[in-house]
Amino acid sequence: MATKDIYYVPEGSKWPIFGSFALFVLFIGGALLFNGNANANFVLYLGIALVFYMFVGWFNDVIGESRSGKYSGQVDVSFRMGMGWFIFSEVMFFAAFFGALFYARMFSIPWLGGLGGGSATHEFLWSAFEASWPLSVTPDPTNFDQPKEVIPAFGVPGINTLILLTSGVTVTFAHWALKNNKRANLNIWLALTVILGFVFVYFQAEEYAHAYGDLNLKLSSGIYGSTFYMLTGFHGFHVTMGAIMLLVILLRTIKGHFSKKDHFAFEAVAWYWHFVDVVWLGLFIFVYWI
Amino acid sequence: MSTLAHEHDHHHAPSGLKRWIFSTNHKDIGTLYLIFALMMFFIGGAMAMIIRAELFQPGLQFVDPQFYNSMVTVHALIMIFGAVMPAGVGLANWMIPLMIGAPDMALPRMNNMSFWILPFGFALLISTLFMNGGGPAGGWTMYPPLVLQLNDAFPFLIFTVHILGVSSIMGAINIIATVFNMRAPGMTLMKMPLFVWTWVITAFLLIASLPVLAGAVTMLLTDKYFGTSFFSAAGGGDPVLFQHIFWFFGHPEVYILALPAFGIVSTIIPTFARKPLFGYASMVYATASIAILSFFVWAHHMFTVGMPIKGELFFMYATMLIAVPTGVKVFNWMATMWKGAMTFEAPMLFSIAFVILFTIGGFSGLMLGITPVDFQYHDTYFVVAHFHYVLLTGAVFSLMAAAYYWLPKWTGYMYDEKLAKIHFWLSAIASNVLFFPQHFLGLAGMPRRIPDYNIQFADFNMISSIGGFAYGISQLLFVYIVIKCALGGKKAKAQAWEGAKGLEWTVPSPAPFHTFETPPKLTKAMLEN
Numbered sequence: 001m002a003t004k005d006i007y008y009v010p011e012g013s014k015w016p017i018f019g020s021f022a023l024f025v026l027f028i029g030g031a032l033l034f035n036g037n038a039n040a041n042f043v044l045y046l047g048i049a050l051v052f053y054m055f056v057g058w059f060n061d062v063i064g065e066s067r068s069g070k071y072s073g074q075v076d077v078s079f080r081m082g083m084g085w086f087i088f089s090e091v092m093f094f095a096a097f098f099g100a101l102f103y104a105r106m107f108s109i110p111w112l113g114g115l116g117g118g119s120a121t122h123e124f125l126w127s128a129f130e131a132s133w134p135l136s137v138t139p140d141p142t143n144f145d146q147p148k149e150v151i152p153a154f155g156v157p158g159i160n161t162l163i164l165l166t167s168g169v170t171v172t173f174a175h176w177a178l179k180n181n182k183r184a185n186l187n188i189w190l191a192l193t194v195i196l197g198f199v200f201v202y203f204q205a206e207e208y209a210h211a212y213g214d215l216n217l218k219l220s221s222g223i224y225g226s227t228f229y230m231l232t233g234f235h236g237f238h239v240t241m242g243a244i245m246l247l248v249i250l251l252r253t254i255k256g257h258f259s260k261k262d263h264f265a266f267e268a269v270a271w272y273w274h275f276v277d278v279v280w281l282g283l284f285i286f287v288y289w290i
Numbered sequence: 291m292s293t294l295a296h297e298h299d300h301h302h303a304p305s306g307l308k309r310w311i312f313s314t315n316h317k318d319i320g321t322l323y324l325i326f327a328l329m330m331f332f333i334g335g336a337m338a339m340i341i342r343a344e345l346f347q348p349g350l351q352f353v354d355p356q357f358y359n360s361m362v363t364v365h366a367l368i369m370i371f372g373a374v375m376p377a378g379v380g381l382a383n384w385m386i387p388l389m390i391g392a393p394d395m396a397l398p399r400m401n402n403m404s405f406w407i408l409p410f411g412f413a414l415l416i417s418t419l420f421m422n423g424g425g426p427a428g429g430w431t432m433y434p435p436l437v438l439q440l441n442d443a444f445p446f447l448i449f450t451v452h453i454l455g456v457s458s459i460m461g462a463i464n465i466i467a468t469v470f471n472m473r474a475p476g477m478t479l480m481k482m483p484l485f486v487w488t489w490v491i492t493a494f495l496l497i498a499s500l501p502v503l504a505g506a507v508t509m510l511l512t513d514k515y516f517g518t519s520f521f522s523a524a525g526g527g528d529p530v531l532f533q534h535i536f537w538f539f540g541h542p543e544v545y546i547l548a549l550p551a552f553g554i555v556s557t558i559i560p561t562f563a564r565k566p567l568f569g570y571a572s573m574v575y576a577t578a579s580i581a582i583l584s585f586f587v588w589a590h591h592m593f594t595v596g597m598p599i600k601g602e603l604f605f606m607y608a609t610m611l612i613a614v615p616t617g618v619k620v621f622n623w624m625a626t627m628w629k630g631a632m633t634f635e636a637p638m639l640f641s642i643a644f645v646i647l648f649t650i651g652g653f654s655g656l657m658l659g660i661t662p663v664d665f666q667y668h669d670t671y672f673v674v675a676h677f678h679y680v681l682l683t684g685a686v687f688s689l690m691a692a693a694y695y696w697l698p699k700w701t702g703y704m705y706d707e708k709l710a711k712i713h714f715w716l717s718a719i720a721s722n723v724l725f726f727p728q729h730f731l732g733l734a735g736m737p738r739r740i741p742d743y744n745i746q747f748a749d750f751n752m753i754s755s756i757g758g759f760a761y762g763i764s765q766l767l768f769v770y771i772v773i774k775c776a777l778g779g780k781k782a783k784a785q786a787w788e789g790a791k792g793l794e795w796t797v798p799s800p801a802p803f804h805t806f807e808t809p810p811k812l813t814k815a816m817l818e819n
Contacts (some may be wrong), residue, residue, distance in 0.1 A: 006807055007472070009394045012304060012312030016403035023453055024410035031414075031445035034515050058399075074471060078396035089459050089501045096505025096535055100520055100527075108528035117598060121523070136615040140524035144517075220517030223526035230512065 008070045015058040020048035059248075066265075067257070076264055083268040087275045090238070094279055097234065101227040101286060105133050109223070112139050138222035147217035147225065153288035156207045161284050164239075167196035168277045171246070171270050181260045183253070190250045193273070197243030204236045212232050231283055237277045245269045299585075303506045311406070314398035316383045317801060319405050321700070322500040323380025324693075326408055328769070329373030331686075333416075335762055337365035342724075342758035344741050345751050358741035359427035360419060364719050366430035369371045370547065371454050372412055374681065379404070379461050382489045385696065386465065388794035388801060389483045391474025396467035400460050407457035415450040418443035429739060431540065432507065434521040434532050438514050444647040445515075448507045455500040462496035465489055474793075476812035480574070483792050484567060488553030491581045495549070498585070503539035506532060524662045530595055537588035545584045549577060549679060549695055551688035553617060555641040557792070558695050559623055562638035563630030564789040566818065571621040576615035576622075593664045602661045609659035613652070618768050620649055635787075636710035640691035643718050644684060649680025654729065655769035666721045669739075672732025683718075690717070690768065698776050698782030702800035705775035713771060723757030 026047025032040035059072050065071065071079075107217055111118025113131025122129065126139040138144040151157060176188035208229075211217040249269050252258065303309055303318070313319050340361050344352050353361070383401065387394055395401045421424035423441020426432070431446070440447065469490040473482070509520040510532070519525025521532045552573075560567045567573065589597060589605040597605075623645050632638070654676040658664050667673060690713075697705050727750035736747045743751065782799040791814060797805050810816075 007393045009398050009804075010314050012308060012314055013399050013402070014312055017311050017406045019403055020406040020410050023407065023456070024414070027414065027446075027449035031449055034445040034511075035442045077468045077471045081471060082397055082400070082463050085463045085466055087498055089463075089497050091501075092498050093501035093505050093687055096502045096509075096538075099535060099538070100505075100509065100531060101500075103531050103534065104527060108531065109405060109526050110525070111528075112526065117596060125523075135526050138519070138525045144519070144525050152345075218513065218517070219520075223519045226512070226518035226520055226525070226527065230509070230518065252393050254390075 007072065008075050010061075010065070010067070013058075013061065013100040015054055015061065019051070019054040019058065022047060022054045026051055032087060051200070062132070063252075063257070063265075076262075079264055083271060087271060090275065091279075094231070094234065094282075097227065097231050098282065098286070101231065104223045104227060109133065109135060133224070136223050145216050145218045145221045145225070146216055147211075147221045148225050149215045150217060150228075151207060151211055151288060152222070153284065155286055156203050157288045160203050161280065163196050163200045163203070164277050167193045167200070168274055170196065171273050175266065175270060178253070178263055178266060181257075186253055187250065188248065190253060194243055194246045194250055197239060197246060197273075201236060201240050201243065204232065204239075228287055231287055235276065235279055235283055238279070242269070242273050242276050245272060268281050303562035307644045311719035313391050313402055314394070316387050316395045316398070317400065317700075317803065317805060319395075319401050320382075320384030322405050323376045323383060326405070327373050327380060327689075328370050328772075329413065330376070332765070334365050334368035334373055335765065337361045337368070338758065339762050341365065342755040345743070346755040347752065348743050348745050348748050350367075350742055355437065355741045356424050356427055358423040359429075359739060363426045363428065363430050364415065364419065364737050367415060367426075367450075368412070369681070370430070370543070371458075373687050374547050374689070375458065376405075376408060378489075378492070378547070378804070379458075381382045381485075381550065381554070381689070381692050381696075382461075382465055384700065385794060386468055387472065388491060388699075388797065388805060389486050389792055390469065390472060390477050391793050391806045391812065392468060392472035393804065393807045395464050396472050397464050401464050404457045404460040405436055407453055407460075411450055411453040411457065414453065418450075420448045423445070431533075432510065433536075434510060434513065434516050434529050437510065438592055445511065447643075447698050448511045452504055455504045458496050458500050462493035462500075465493040466497070470492075472769050474806065474809040474812055476817065480571065481817045483553075484556040484570065484573055484577075485550070485553035488549040488556070488577050491577050492546050492549045495546050495561070495581055495584065498547070499539040499542040502535060503543075506535040506539065509535075530592070530597075533592045533595060534589065537591045538585070540591065541588040542581070542584045544680075545580055546647075547685045549581065551644065551685045552577060554688040554692045554695075555623060556619075558637045558641045558691055559626050559645075560791065561695075561787050561789045562641075563627045565626055565630040566791075567622065568628075569618070572618055573622055575607050576618040579615040580612060583608065583615070587612060587659075590659050590661075590664075593661050596678060606659060606661045610656070613656055614733045616652055620645060620652075635694070635707060636705075636714055637691045637695035639711065639714045639718075640687045640694065643714070644687045644691065647679055647683035647687065647718075647722075650680075651676055651684055654679065667732060669737055670732035671728040671736045671738060674738055675725050675728035675732060676719075678728070682725070682762065687717070690714075693768075693772070695787070696794075699788035699801055701776045701792060702782055702798075703775050703777075703779035704782050704786065705771050706779065709767060709771050709774075711763060713767045716767065717761060719766055720757050720760035724754055724761050725757070727751075727754045727757075 025043060029040060029044030029047045032043055077165070109131045110116070112122060112126065112129055114122035115131070127141040129137070134150040137146055170189050170193045174186050174193060177185035177189055217228070218225050246269055249266050252265070305313070310318060310322060313322070340353060344350075345357055383395065386392070386424070421442040423443060425443050426437070426440055426447045428440065430435040437444070469482070469486055509518065512518040513521055519527040521527050523529070523530045556567055557571060585607045587605055589601060590609045593602055644668070654672065658667055658673065658676055694705060694710055731747050731750050731754075734747065736743055784798050785795040786799055787795075793810065794801070796810070796816065
């Protein structure tokens, strides 16, 4: 096709500026909420709705263009690079929180316990503090919720590890089915992946309820609770997003989208799914296990 | 497929407001970025004028200390994220597709979004100045626990950082995809103009460092509102942890501002020296080395905070190491000029000033990088002088050079050379009057971020303020020159500069709305660096 010789540069689109505005509203809503403004919820939900509408509209345009054959192989490569580097940026976001975890475990807690340059702090501020991990008693025990217990690695987290690893396998089976044009198998394996994703999120929510309610392990339980909830929380959020993305892909495969050669959207979501999988392995090892 | 064919027949720009707000054209988006950056340069500059007016003499004259600190903080955020970075991205947008023979940026709609986030982001930031409790006043580095005392402005500050980060990451992804996927056949990596190289390396720095900043400010947010203890020693965290995470972003950020500047002067000096760039390959490797090293030097911003001695030593030596590739660059720029047939048009003047003044800033950076002496310099005006030499007479001078160099390509007209030279000399003299005395102030012990000072510092502060006002006023001349050039003047040829090399000079001036819709056939001469 002659048009494929030309790199597809889309006509002007309203979605980018709409999306910028939607983010603006969303962030104002969030900020007002933190400031205790009476209208915060309205602005926040409006922002979420606008962002959602932007995603639907923008992806709708892209899917339409893709299905009408406007994208050459070169455009495909641009999308691949875009998704790949987006995932890398996400990795670096998690790196900040892992960095905080390692810093707390390797430096701040031992120092507060009196090691190295922290001996004076230990002696004059909180001389009763004993360094330990998981941190069950904070240096200043009065202003923090002291957890009774922490979540053991080989309970629900172990099962969740199996679930996520299995979902990584099922999504690969779905990919093989797509490449061999076995559409029924594709739908089954993909649906299974989506279900596993949401089951993971469900277990994670149950675990949070248990930790918060029964174990008194909270965001305000000192650095252990902080790193635990922020790392697993952002991961859980990413799994939820990934599962929704997989669901959208499933709806598209059911509608008959994608061919055995041309299915970048499927691959992009599969990459993303493997990314949340790998992050989970890091979490399982460093947050729950050792 | 007739509709498709029709769409590709568009060679004229769409008209009206829609052309700009819905744009998917790299030149229009580049123009938007550049105009936005110039506007922010003046807003941030006005804040600098307030700072210098307050410091004109000892005592409190015009503003209360809280507002003064807000001005210091917001001036920094605006100049970094609103002026220098968007100007660099604007140049990248305009020039990279032209330089590598691409029809546009790889992801044109995302390109538009990364621009349009900026006005909304800065609306968030500037609105904080009018909020209950005032704007952010704890410095642009947002160190806890001080920043956590901020009132209503706090969540807005955090979300401003988030939203600007989203914009920059999208811009960076776009640049990487463009450079690695959109080059015309024959434009191999080692044939790319150095400006493209420096920008693609900058894009990697952006993608690797900005998400870390997003993580850091998210922890600030949860520490303030959700009771987490990341930066609270009472809960087992550490306020110094924030400094580590922040500067893991912050030091690469320094090179995000500086590397495009290196690319610009590496383009301009060969043009006006009428010689190829000396040591092209070594320039590429030096840029990459600086970028990689920039991730291993962050703690030199925090020598006095109380780190183990091994950490201090490691970060000192790693910092010294950066001087090596930077020295390679300065050497190459001088070697390019050596025995060249030089002429001194405004872009060249700004570039030569860049080489000299950036090097002064580099040397004061070396002094700051030496741990034991940094204990004296830390948090004094010596630091202020240092980073203004690298950022104002460095990055901003290079952006001025770039604007004069490519204005003929953008507008189709030559700018007024005489006025531009006046602008250069005013800027060069005023900025040195402004910042050179601050070295002495710092060495004598004047602290940063303080609206009042001991009378022993009065004379140098007055000189510095006079330089500041002169610099500020002389930038208005730049606006006049740009507007005059956009409206008319001597027609620019396709190759506006006699010695210029590169694909951007093979298309007419002004560059048509669409260029290189099919990849150009590159000759050997076109690929000379």
